[in-house]
Amino acid sequence: MTMQKTAQKKAQITPRADAARAPAGPALEFGDAWTYAPAPEARDHVKLKGRYDLFVDGKWQPTKKYFDTISPSTEEKLAEIAEASPEDVDRAVAAARRAFDRVWSKMKPAERGKYVYRIARRIQEKARELAVVESLDGGKPIKESRDVDVPISAAHFFYYAGWADKLGYAFPGANARPLGVAGQVIPWNFPLLMAAWKIAPALACGNTVVLKPAETTPLTALLLAQICEEVDLPPGVVNIVTGAGATGSALVSHRDVDKVAFTGSTAVGKRIQQALAGTNKRLTLELGGKAANIVFADAALDQAVEGIIAGIFFNQGHVCCAGSRLLVEESVHDLVVKKLKDRMMTLRVGDPLDKNTDVGAINSRMQLDKIAELVKSGEGEGAERFSTPCRLPQKGFWFAPTIFTHVTLSHRIAREEIFGPVLSILTFRTPEEAIEKANNTFYGLSAGIWTDKGAKLFWLANRLKAGVVWGNTYNKFDPTSPFGGYKESGFGREGGRAGLAPYLEIDG
Template structure:
């Protein structure tokens, strides 16, 4: 063990130098201004209001988008409602063809979408290029195939569309979350009004162009931009029959309250505080990669991030040494550099939230480790952070930080690991690292979480249902189960 430790320390001491490897952006054009996408056309907002969207890595404005208020939301819902009937009655195989077209167009325009995603949201280009955009296209491809097979998915039932869907998505995976929302809704025969997050509206607006390119019937997909007020108007609109929301548990609860008594269908994909559990027999180097991927992927702006590391006491010291060495090698900086591991924090507000929670960790007595790394002068940045000596009552062990901050706790027995892992109001995801197959199954049976990764972390696939237990929400996205929130079953 000592030998392993020495050699990895020696490796970490050798700092690799990287030349800049910037992604080309000359093939991308962002319009100075985007209207609302309603009834198949971009229209000026009746609110007359616009707001900027900025690049969080530079704080430079990228474009200006419309703020949809009451008259605009109404107009979008009316457009969706008038498209609903014909889309719902369209021959299912034709619906499938439109969705297949969309999937192909996403693939064809993949690099453009990846670049815009990284510009607007701050995520490293290697993630938007290799994860977000391909998964979004795959999601449409998967659900396209379901459109004309719904009767086989639910034998003995008569699946029917639920009606106009109001969908609100977060800023952490803008295009991918759009795909998770729109693909199953369209396959099930619903028309949608989707609101992207106010800090990351651009790929949704490019998606609107893709709907035009696909000749999707007008009104089947409507994209409205705005912030919380716009979302609230959409959720409470009487002609919206189904509400789907991905975002914080706090807002999710407000939405659940707002739709109470209305008879609207609801699905919620909310926060998390996942335990990533490492046993002493785990392949530690592999586990370290999984821990890094679990918490630093997408700057930790991931609802299922492995933000609580539970490590068995007997290997804690060794694992933490390896983890610190590995964190030292992470490259933080320009999201459009192909070598970047950790990009920009999505917004100033999110940066302040992360800073506040990190301060609480220090005040409550946890020990902090941050690798030496130079952060750019402009933009929103936060270094990868590891807290040790964390107790279960600390805010950093209980609250979702949604940033590159890992809280480390230890355990002795499998039962204690389960107890600690489940000691949270959330239940979205968990990870287990051990070489023992029967223990994996024992653990995964007991973890109260909707997605459990064994000896891996943060894997996603259109065929694989995703969603939480407890206060992480209800309903599933992905897979056959992902159709259910969008169908009525007689």
């Protein structure tokens, strides 16, 4: 009975402060009539080592310096991580070269495929541990690491394992040969998944790898190194060197690396491209984005709102292909914004290990500062801000889900990648204007289109300068589908058959 009373009393509370800006009409109340009790995922089954050395030549090798990796949700220290020096990187590349020359390039492709399959299966077996560590180290909600990061990581290994002995069919009539040693540098937003995107095709194609995970999220790459040990992968085929920018720089500019693959910021990508100019190294870059998520008036609006939420609040907006610019047809702008705000009120921000958490912690203090700076700039430029009034934890790095209305194309928040849970909303009047605004960016990684009209969807998809275009969905990933950018979002494709090419020398 009390619950019913509370509900009725709650409904009479004056509408939220922003309601004046919303279209006239009553507001929904998302309060505490029936609250969810904490539902934390157990972490006692996870045994982290106090200190992680470098994984080089199939062995754990110490180095001189170590740094701490912390949980961004509590700031607790999780482990000490080796900081690889240029000499360590040199040893790792030499080990990869030896493994390539003596073992991996000589192995029958079908045998190579078996190893990649074994990695995939071991990821599945250790899925729970990997998910918990991913959420601990990176701050992302456990439901995402459990349902997205880990299963899609395994799926990438399964998918590319199948290609290992079928490369002749991928490029008919050509002779496809591995390149040699791949130096791979990955970001902190999808640590295990990006390692899988990089390592799986490289190994399937017969290359050996030296991979550097991001300094804020090294743990799951190190667990992946343990998996390589557990499946008896020959020493040196996969080497994991942890460290920060200097380590990455030593790796990509190493003279004996044949191929560099980088996923990260456009600024660093440009520096890598400059450093590699004039060398014979192959390069693929997967960089930033400022994707347009385009909502037409004829769309299924309630589902479009779900897509907007998935586009910008998935993984706290730490997604290179995030739908960070919402382009909404002016005639439904007010309705969409009203629905979006109500939907945002149900987002649960907090403990990444709680199974009901929708939005976790910002990955690092540095990233939090960057988000805060851009949000301040948005306010300064006259855009109107709405942030959910959620209670944020005292410790750790947090940012409430935020949207900006009254944004114009010239605002910094409409041009620069924020890489956080912050959406900029613009309007358009016609499909032509939607295309013009969507393409008016120096990025070109992804875009979303929401319309009930199939013909309009395909008409737009063909005119958007974006590597990935989602129709009536957003942030969907599958190993069979190529992923990559236009313009300053990078070049080269990962995933699918196209994802093999960057790791092969194709004659004929």
